[in-house]
Amino acid sequence: MSGLGNIRGWLLAEVPKSKWQARGQRFYIGWLAFRANPVAMAGLIIVAGLVLVALLAPWITASDGLEPDLPNRLQPPSAEHWFGTDQLGRDIYDRIIWGSRITLYIVGLVAIIVVPIGLVIGTIAGYVGGLVDSVLMRLTDIFLAFPRLILAMAFVAVLGPGLENAVLAIALTTWSPFARIARAEALTIRNSEFILAAQVQGVSTVGILTRHVTPLCLSSVIVRLTLDMAGIILTAAGLGFLGLGAQPPTPEWGAMISLGRQYLIDQWWVPTVPGIAILVVSLGFNLLGDGLRDVFDPKSGA
Amino acid sequence: MGLTSASSGQTAGSGLAPPSVLVSIIGVMVSLTLTFIGLTAITFVISRVMPVDPVLAIVGDRASDEVYQQVYLQLGLDKPIYIQYLRYLGQLAEGDLGTSIMTAQPVIDDILRFFPATLELATVATLLGIFVGVPAGVFAAVHQGRWPDHIVRVVALLGYSAPIFWLGLVALLIFYANLGWVAGPGRLDVFYDGIVEPKSGILLLDAALADEWDIFHNALSHLILPASILGTFALAYIARMTRSFMLDQLSQEYILTARVKGIPERQVIWRHAFRNVLVQLITIIGLTYASLLEGSVLTETVFSWPGIGQYITHSLFNNDMNAVLGGTIVVGVCFVGINMLSDLLYRLVDPRVR
Numbered sequence: 001m002s003g004l005g006n007i008r009g010w011l012l013a014e015v016p017k018s019k020w021q022a023r024g025q026r027f028y029i030g031w032l033a034f035r036a037n038p039v040a041m042a043g044l045i046i047v048a049g050l051v052l053v054a055l056l057a058p059w060i061t062a063s064d065g066l067e068p069d070l071p072n073r074l075q076p077p078s079a080e081h082w083f084g085t086d087q088l089g090r091d092i093y094d095r096i097i098w099g100s101r102i103t104l105y106i107v108g109l110v111a112i113i114v115v116p117i118g119l120v121i122g123t124i125a126g127y128v129g130g131l132v133d134s135v136l137m138r139l140t141d142i143f144l145a146f147p148r149l150i151l152a153m154a155f156v157a158v159l160g161p162g163l164e165n166a167v168l169a170i171a172l173t174t175w176s177p178f179a180r181i182a183r184a185e186a187l188t189i190r191n192s193e194f195i196l197a198a199q200v201q202g203v204s205t206v207g208i209l210t211r212h213v214t215p216l217c218l219s220s221v222i223v224r225l226t227l228d229m230a231g232i233i234l235t236a237a238g239l240g241f242l243g244l245g246a247q248p249p250t251p252e253w254g255a256m257i258s259l260g261r262q263y264l265i266d267q268w269w270v271p272t273v274p275g276i277a278i279l280v281v282s283l284g285f286n287l288l289g290d291g292l293r294d295v296f297d298p299k300s301g302a
Numbered sequence: 303m304g305l306t307s308a309s310s311g312q313t314a315g316s317g318l319a320p321p322s323v324l325v326s327i328i329g330v331m332v333s334l335t336l337t338f339i340g341l342t343a344i345t346f347v348i349s350r351v352m353p354v355d356p357v358l359a360i361v362g363d364r365a366s367d368e369v370y371q372q373v374y375l376q377l378g379l380d381k382p383i384y385i386q387y388l389r390y391l392g393q394l395a396e397g398d399l400g401t402s403i404m405t406a407q408p409v410i411d412d413i414l415r416f417f418p419a420t421l422e423l424a425t426v427a428t429l430l431g432i433f434v435g436v437p438a439g440v441f442a443a444v445h446q447g448r449w450p451d452h453i454v455r456v457v458a459l460l461g462y463s464a465p466i467f468w469l470g471l472v473a474l475l476i477f478y479a480n481l482g483w484v485a486g487p488g489r490l491d492v493f494y495d496g497i498v499e500p501k502s503g504i505l506l507l508d509a510a511l512a513d514e515w516d517i518f519h520n521a522l523s524h525l526i527l528p529a530s531i532l533g534t535f536a537l538a539y540i541a542r543m544t545r546s547f548m549l550d551q552l553s554q555e556y557i558l559t560a561r562v563k564g565i566p567e568r569q570v571i572w573r574h575a576f577r578n579v580l581v582q583l584i585t586i587i588g589l590t591y592a593s594l595l596e597g598s599v600l601t602e603t604v605f606s607w608p609g610i611g612q613y614i615t616h617s618l619f620n621n622d623m624n625a626v627l628g629g630t631i632v633v634g635v636c637f638v639g640i641n642m643l644s645d646l647l648y649r650l651v652d653p654r655v656r
Contacts, residue, residue, distance in 0.1 A: 141333060142340035147596035147637040150614065151344070154630045157618050158348050234465055238600050241467045242615055257468055264471055265479050275468030283463040 033295045040291015046284025054100040065095035066249050074267045084269040086260060092269065095251035096277050102252045103281060106167055106236045107229050113171040115221060118178020123213045125179070126186025127205070137183065143176040149235060156244040163252065166245040170235050174228065181224055185217040219296045227289035230282035237278050253278050326649045334642045341634045345627045346390050350383075399628030404620045409628035413610060417632070418503025419489060420609030423601070424594040426529040431536025431590060436583065438537070439544025444571060446549060454541055461538025466597065470531045470604035477527055485523040487606035494520050528605040532598055536590045543586045544579065551575040581651050588644020592637045 012029075016022035034040055053060070069089035077084040083092035125136040148170075155169035156162075189195060189212075198208050239245035240254025248255065253274040260270030357373050365373075374380065378389050393399075399409035442454035478486045485491065489505055494517050498508045506525070509518035551557065552575050560570045599611030606612070610629055617625035 138333075138336055139340075142337050146341065146344075147593075147634055149599055150596050150630050150633050150637075153599070153614060153618060154345065154348055154626060157623065157626050158351055230463055234463075237465050238467060241465075241600065242603060244618070254465070254467075257465070257471070261471060264475050268475060271468070271471055275465055275472065278465045278468065279460075279463055282465070283459060286459055286463050 030295045034291055037291050037294060039287050040294065043284050043287025043289070043291055046280060047288050050100055050104065050281055050284065053097055054104050057097050057101060061091075061094040061097050063091055063094050065090055065098045065251050074263065074270070076267070077269055083273045084267070086256070086270050087263060092256075092273050095256060096253070096273060099251040099253050099256065099274070099277065100281075102163070102246060102250065103233060103236075106163070106170075107232050109164075109167045110171050110174060110232050111225055111229075113168075114175040115178055115225065117171075117175045119182050119214055119217060119221065121175075122179035122182025122184075123186045123209045123217065126183035127190055127209055127213055129190070133183070136179070140176045140179045140183075143173065144180070146173055148173040149238060152235060152239060153242070153244060156239065161244045161247060163246040163250065166236055166239045169239070170232055174232065177224060177228070178221055181220045182214075182217045185220060186213050189213060189216060223289060223293045223296050226285055226292055229285035229289070233278065233282045233285070327646060330642050330646045330649070334638065337638050337642075338635065341631065341638065342391060342394060343387065345631055345634075346387050349390075349623060349627055350386075394631065399631070400624035402617065402625040402628075403622045404617055404625060409625050412613060412625065413628060413632050415503070416608060416610045416613045418500075419505075419607060420595060420598050420602070420611060422504045422506065423525065423529055423532060423598050423607060423609060424591065426525060427533035427594050427598075428536050428587065428591045430529060430533035431540050431594075432587060434533075435537040435540030436544050439541040440548055440571065440576060440579075442541065442545045443548030443552060451545075454545065458538040458542045458545075461534045462542075464534070466531060466535060467600040467604050469534060470528065470601055473527055473531055474604070484527045485520060487524075487604075489521060489524050489608060490517065491520055491524075528601050528607055531604075532594055532601045535597065536594055539590055540583075540586060544583065547579040547582050548575060551578050581648065584651060585644050585648045588640050588647070592640040595636055595640070596633055 010021060011025050013021070013025070016025055034044075067090070069085070071089065072081075072085050073087055073089040075081050075085040075089075081091050081093065083096065086092055086095070121136050121140065125133040125140075151173050152166070152169035155172060156165050159165040159168065186209075195208060195212060198212055203211070236245055237252075237254030237257075240252045241258045243255070243258060246252030246255050248259065256274040257271045257278075260267075260272075260274070263270040264272075357370055357377065357379070378386055381389075397410050399413070401407065402409050402412055405412055438454050438457075442451040445451050474486065477483045498505070498512045498514055498517055501508050501511065505521040506518060509515070509521055552571075557570060557575055560574050561567070565574075598607070598609060599615065601607065602609045602611040603615055610633060614626055614629035614633075617623075617629065
């Protein structure tokens with residue numbers, strides 16, 4: 001008990017004694033604000049649940065969700081098959097669980113591509129300024145003005161349908177807001193004294209950008225990324241639904257809806273359950289993003 | 303949604319030294335042109351990267367070498383890439399988007415035939431979004447923190463988070479298959495097909511003009527479900543933004559002044575606060591409309607709505623690249639155009655931006 005009290009005291013001390021204490025404190029105070037927000041907590045629970053389900057998939061499913069079992073096709077939900085079975089007799093519950101890995105894979109891959117591109121372009125534009133800034137921001141604006149789904153469709157048309165190509169197409173139309181955020185952050189701190197101090201010490205431009213400017217952009221970028229996750233999931237599911245994303249027999253939720261479409265009227269559970277999964281996960285990311293924004297950036301609450 | 307930050311960023315930038323209206327109009331035109339060049343450059347690159355030989359697509363694989371060479375030169379494929387791009391721009395300017403393999407007609411004709419259906423759908427959806435979303439947003443803001451606010455916020459979040467194609471399927475199941483309240487997929491019952499002459503291509507308008515009220519009702523019955531589903535997103539976005547704009551205004555001092563002066567609350571809300579919100583809403587509504595034109599792709603697939611989205615999707619599966627790229631450009635140009643137009647309108651209406 002006193003151990004916990006000590007940690008709390010350390011986390012809430014008036015004057016932090018080390019860099020690590022300061023960081024820990026900031027995180028802890030943010031967490032306290034976050035915890036007091038029930039909506040944000042609901043979002044966190046959903047997203048954490050998604051991650052947990054994806055990690056535990058081999059242990060909480062009875063099958064890999066890929067093997068057809070034709071005698072048991074289109075079974076309604078029951079004790080044995082919680083969400084029923086699909087047109088090939090595969091257990092929909094198992095497929096939903098395995099599908100959570102694909103959803104995480106999509107959002108993770110998009111994030112890995114999009115955030116570095118946005119950060120590099122944005123920080124360079126904001127920090128260097130002048131002509132470089134104009135050119136880079138013009139480029140960003142062009143991508144910002146593109147219709148996302150249509151462009152993604154055109155890209156997939158060239159690259160061929162498939163999960164990775166869908167991810168690439170989504171990434172191409174998603175990076176620009178991150179560049180804008182990073183640029184705005186870089187602009188505000190460009191003339192601050194600690195940057196000047198770093199310059200005087202002879203830190204290179206690349207060093208300043210990576211070690212001083214980028215870390216300060218991260219909180220806004222994370223908030224934006226969380227809020228964008230829902231859109232990414234919906235676009236990926238939409239591409240899957242159109243047959244341009246993940247291909248069968250991959251248990252991608254959008255593709256599952258597409259394949260289950262013709263059974264809508266008599267076997268409603270086949271297309272309905274994956275839709276609910278998409279809805280819940282995208283709602284979770286939206287709630288979490290709203291909450292994170294309230295914590296990190298209370299002024300811009302839209 | 304990203305565009306909100308774009309336009310507000312531009313607004314903030316021009317706020318330092320107030321430029322004249324003319325300068326801001328020129329600015330919008332320049333960025334419109336640049337965006338258009340970017341859009342065409344991307345579709346051009348896509349059309350060149352494609353693993354389809356454009357010459358073979360025309361002459362067929364049994365043509366002799368001479369014919370092949372002739373067409374090769376005719377298409378200007380021997381020229382440097384930037385000349386080819388300029389040629390491509392020239393063709394676009396003439397409205398030449400190539401010929402569709404699927405329909406064997408000029409792509410531009412196809413698009414003109416399919417576009418009104420999308421326009422009709424997106425327009426009705428946006429109107430639904432405005433007429434439900436704006437009052438809902440105002441209502442939520444006025445009752446901030448109490449149950450009307452919570453309900454509006456939850457509904458808006460659900461509208462934001464739901465996959466639109468799935469929502470369409472569920473709506474078809476409930477309102478068409480089970481309750482039978484509305485007509486099913488498509489724009490008209492087969493029975494009514496081809497009676498009204500397509501003057502504008504917008505069925506509601508054509509039927510009303512031709513005084514065919516049976517057809518009007520049938521078209522409306524077909525339209526209402528896809529429009530509501532597509533409008534859900536508009537509703538969610540508009541309600542959310544209206545709420546936040548209203549909250550912003552209601553916390554300002556002039557509202558307090560008005561209240562202290564004893565002006566009835568109703569007038570304070572609608573005549574004072576809402577007036578200022580209206581200006582900001584222009585951009586939001588423009589954004590919504592543009593995104594619905596694009597977003598109708600999925601709704602059209604679910605409801606077999608013969609619009610541009612379905613045209614692009616079908617062409618995609620038939621490897622009809624001219625049609626896909628033509629459709630992409632047309633939707634892209636509309637998207638960019640509407641966004642720029644609302645940006646421009648905003649600058650003209652809001653005296654602070656001027």
